[in-house]
Amino acid sequence: MTKLDISKLDLNDLCRFCEDGAEIDEESLNVEINGIMKEILGDYSKGRDIDKMNAFDQPDQGVVVEIINELMMILFPGYYREKAYRTRDTHTKLSVLIEDVMYHLRKQIEVALLYDDQYAGTKKYVRKRAAQKLCLDYFRKIPAIREYLDTDIQAFYDGDPAANSKDEIVLAYPGLYAIAVYRLAHALFELNVPLLPRMMTEYAHRETGVDIHPGATIGKYFFIDHAVGIVVGSTSVIGDHVKLYQGVTIGALSVKEGHKLHGTKRHPTIEDNVTLYAGATVLGGNTVIGEGSVIGGNSFVTKSVEPHTTVTIKTHEMVYDSEGKKTKEDRELEQDAWFYVI
CATH class of the missing domain: 1.10.3130.10 (serine acetyltransferase, domain 1)
Known part of the structure; x- marks a missing residue:
């Protein structure tokens, strides 16, 4: 029975020879495996962060x-x-x-x-x-x-x-x-x-x-509803009786300086009795959301808000079109334009 030197075959040839019942040459296979192992082991010797080997020091x-x-x-x-x-x-x-x-x-x-x-x-x-x-x-x-x-x-x-x-x-x-x-x-x-x-x-x-950094400071009576996609940054300060809904981000306004900002106040302060609705984003170390405020869904806040303030996004106007008043082409054109604006 014919023996295969797999090092000389591509995948199509290998599949064809396997269908023909040919045996794999174990010696050539071992050579291939040893070569791969040598290449991988050699990759660990480059002195990079990823090459750390002592798992018992962590x-x-x-x-x-x-x-x-x-x-x-x-x-x-x-x-x-x-x-x-x-x-x-x-x-x-x-x-x-x-x-x-x-x-x-x-x-x-x-x-x-x-x-x-x-x-x-x-x-x-x-x-x-x-x-x-x-x-x-x-x-x-x-x-x-x-x-x-x-x-x-x-x-x-x-x-x-x-x-x-x-x-x-x-x-x-x-x-x-x-x-x-x-x-x-x-x-x-x-x-x-x-x-x-x-x-x-x-x-x-x-x-x-839910991504809450352990460095954040969070008061009592903290409530997260529909908990998914929540981000609370490391220097955030959150008071008592604060409510967050899905998709809320309490984050840094800019991280372009990267690790140079480590240890600085980069995230907002949320005072007592504040509610942040779904998709709301509040950014910046100098940003303070005053007590009793409500931040509406999908709001994007980068400046401080006075106590007992409601912040909302103006609702888009809904347009309802009867099927008989416009041609199919007109409707498709308007839809394309709307999607383009977004």
């Missing part, structure tokens, strides 16, 4: 997700089931769960501290002690996080007539989930823990379509 993404899941059980013990610990006593189960999360979070913080210049080049035991302190400080914040989340649940219930119960909100609403992960991440951000806060909120972003 937090484990899978473990971070597990930490989020267990923290959600701690925040909402009556809503998230824990299957690993077999005990009828809820407090015993929660105590074991808290200790487990503390252990894993401490280890991830220890690795994350490698990205803090203060700990660059320090001994492992130094980072371990610092991570332990940070972890303890973090868990002291859990009651305050739960207090804020309780107000968020109330805001969802008060603001959404489609909600049948608060249980439904906790179990089913992606907006509340995104806010919960944000509040967990923000507490770590306030402790200056590198990397982990952003990994947490970006996980929620992938899961829900």
